[in-house]
Structures are given as structure tokens and as C-alpha cells.
Amino acid sequence: DQQVKQNSPSLSVQEGRISILNCDYTNSMFDYFLWYKKYPAEGPTFLISISSIKDKNEDGRFTVFLNKSAKHLSLHIVPSQPGDSAVYFCAAIDGSSNTGKLIFGQGTTLQVKP
Amino acid sequence: DSGVTQTPKHLITATGQRVTLRCSPRSGDLSVYWYQQSLDQGLQFLIQYYNGEERAKGNILERFSAQQFPDLHSELNLSSLELGDSALYFCASSDDPGYGYTFGSGTRLTVV
Numbered sequence: 001d002q003q004v005k006q007n008s009p010s011l012s013v014q015e016g017r018i019s020i021l022n023c024d025y026t027n028s029m030f031d032y033f034l035w036y037k038k039y040p041a042e043g044p045t046f047l048i049s050i051s052s053i054k055d056k057n058e059d060g061r062f063t064v065f066l067n068k069s070a071k072h073l074s075l076h077i078v079p080s081q082p083g084d085s086a087v088y089f090c091a092a093i094d095g096s097s098n099t100g101k102l103i104f105g106q107g108t109t110l111q112v113k114p
Numbered sequence: 115d116s117g118v119t120q121t122p123k124h125l126i127t128a129t130g131q132r133v134t135l136r137c138s139p140r141s142g143d144l145s146v147y148w149y150q151q152s153l154d155q156g157l158q159f160l161i162q163y164y165n166g167e168e169r170a171k172g173n174i175l176e177r178f179s180a181q182q183f184p185d186l187h188s189e190l191n192l193s194s195l196e197l198g199d200s201a202l203y204f205c206a207s208s209d210d211p212g213y214g215y216t217f218g219s220g221t222r223l224t225v226v
Contacts, residue, residue, distance in 0.1 A: 006156075034214055043116060043204055044157070046214025089156065099162055099170035100145060100208060102215065106156040 003027045004092050006105035014113055019077040021108050023090030026071065031095030034102065035064060035075045038087045047088075048075070052095075080112045117141065120205050120218035128226055132193040135221045139186055139207030145169070146188040147215060148180055151202040163188055195225045 005024045013019045023033075031052040036044035050057040050064045050073070057064050063076045077084055090105040117140035127133055139146050148160040159172035163182035174180075177195075182188040192199060202222050206215035 004156075036214075036217075041219070043118070043206075043217030043219045045116070045217070049214060091157075097170065100210075101147070101159055101162055101170045101172070102157075103159065104149075104157040 002106075003030075004090055004103050004105040006088075006090055006108045008108050009106070010109040010111070012111045012113060013080050015082055016079045019075075019080045019084065019110055019112065021075040021077075021088050021090075021110065023073050023075075023105055024071060025073075025092055027092070027094060027103075028071070029094045029096045030092040030103075032093040033064070033066060033073050034091045034093075035062075036089040036091060036104075037084075038089065038107070044089055077110075080110075082112050082114050085110055085112045116216050116218060118205060118207050118216050118218035120203075120221050122221060123219065124222050124224075126224045126226060127195060129195055129197060131195050131225075132191065133195065133223065135190040135192070135203050135205075135223075137188045137190070137205030137207075137218060139188070139205075140216050143207035143209050143216070144186065145208045146182055146186070147206045147208070148174075148188070148190050149204045149206065151204065151220075152198075153201070157204065160190070192223070197225050199223065200225045 034049040035047040038044040066073045087107045091102040119138040144165045149157040160174040162170040202220045206217045208215045
């Protein structure tokens with residue numbers, strides 16, 4: 001049962017354009033959402049997060065949008081840079097579990113072309 | 115350096131063997147999480163420890179076990195290894211997961 005889904009395995013965009021990565025979830029008890037970036041041969045690194053009480057959070061070139069009614073979130077990267085090429089994972093925390101366990105999506109590989 | 119140290123970085127072993135993966139969390143973090151990433155798969159939660167006690171369990175096989183020691187380092191023990199256990203194993207630590215875990219660089223296990 002995949003509670004967090006990233007339906008696009010890959011995305012390719014031109015440098016300077018916007019990258020939009022999408023994520024859907026099924027568990028209405030998720031109350032915190034995070035995006036991680038992963039380069040080859042490295043562990044995932046935290047990028048940005050959003051609480052379920054918000055619908056938008058911005059950090060520099062990265063913005064995460066949350067649509068609770070649609071159980072959908074997205075990560076926007078503007079402008080995209082070649083160094084952003086990596087695998088991006090969406091993750092969620094079940095607020096009722098009291099463990100802080102993250103449930104990850106399958107990841108989307110972003111390629112930013114110069 | 116993320117502050118989370120995993121050893122070894124690479125491990126090649128034969129089917130049926132047993133291995134131990136080690137994780138030292140970031141200073142001050144009481145929670146340790148273990149995740150498995152198989153080829154082309156997302157990160158699958160295995161188990162969480164908090165200050166020495168098991169806090170949550172995911173899809174961890176009975177052949178796998180873990181523990182967290184008084185100094186907060188953790189070990190993941192994998193036994194009776196099968197080819198399908200070949201994967202990247204990540205350890206992460208946190209004091210507040212809402213601000214994001216800190217992951218180690220992983221141990222790549224290859225079972226031959």
C-alpha cells in the first residue's frame with residue numbers, strides 16, 4: 001500500500017525554467033510533508049517542509065504547495081539550475097503515530113539541461 | 115559531512131551470511147531510523163529507535179534486527195542473506211523529524 005506516490009519517475013527541464021515535481025498521498029492523518037534531494041552515492045538531504053495547516057512554504061528558489069482537499073503537494077524550483085539535477089523524494093509524517101516516521105514516495109529524477 | 119556516520123560504505127558478502135551495519139547519529143539526536151532503498155525503489159522504513167528503545171517498526175524482515183546502544187549508536191543486523199537483500203541501507207537521526215531527518219551516506223550491500 002503506497003501511501004505516498006510520485007507518479008512521474010523522471011522530469012527534464014531547461015536551465016532557467018520552472019521545475020514542478022508532484023506528489024500525492026492517501027492518508028488523511030499525514031500532517032507534515034517534506035521534500036528531500038538525493039545525489040548519487042550520497043544520502044538524502046532535507047530540502048523544504050510544510051505543515052498541514054499551511055498551503056504554501058517558500059525557501060529561496062524552492063516553494064512547496066499543499067492542497068489538502070486533493071491530497072496533493074508539489075515542489076516548484078524557479079529558476080532551475082543544472083546543480084538541481086538529482087532524485088527528489090516526497091515524504092510525509094503521520095501525526096497520529098507519535099514516532100516521526102517518514103513515509104517516502106518512490107522519487108522523481110530531475111534533469112536540468114544547460 | 116551530515117553528522118550521521120555509517121560504516122562500512124560498501125559490503126559484499128555471500129548468500130546465507132550475516133552482516134552488521136553501524137550508524138552513529140548526529141550529536142544530540144536521540145532518534146535513529148533505518149531505511150532500505152532497493153534498485154529503483156523509494157526509501158522503505160525498517161525500524162526506529164528512540165533513546166535505546168524500539169519506537170516503530172516497518173516492513174522489516176524477521177531475519178533483520180536492530181538495536182540502539184547507550185551511547186546512541188545503532189546497529190542493523192542482517193542474517194541469512196539473500197540476493198534480494200542487496201540494497202542501500204540508510205540510517206537517519208533526528209531530534210525533531212518535522213524539521214527533517216539527517217541521513218548518513220548509506221551502506222551499499224551486495225549479496226552474491
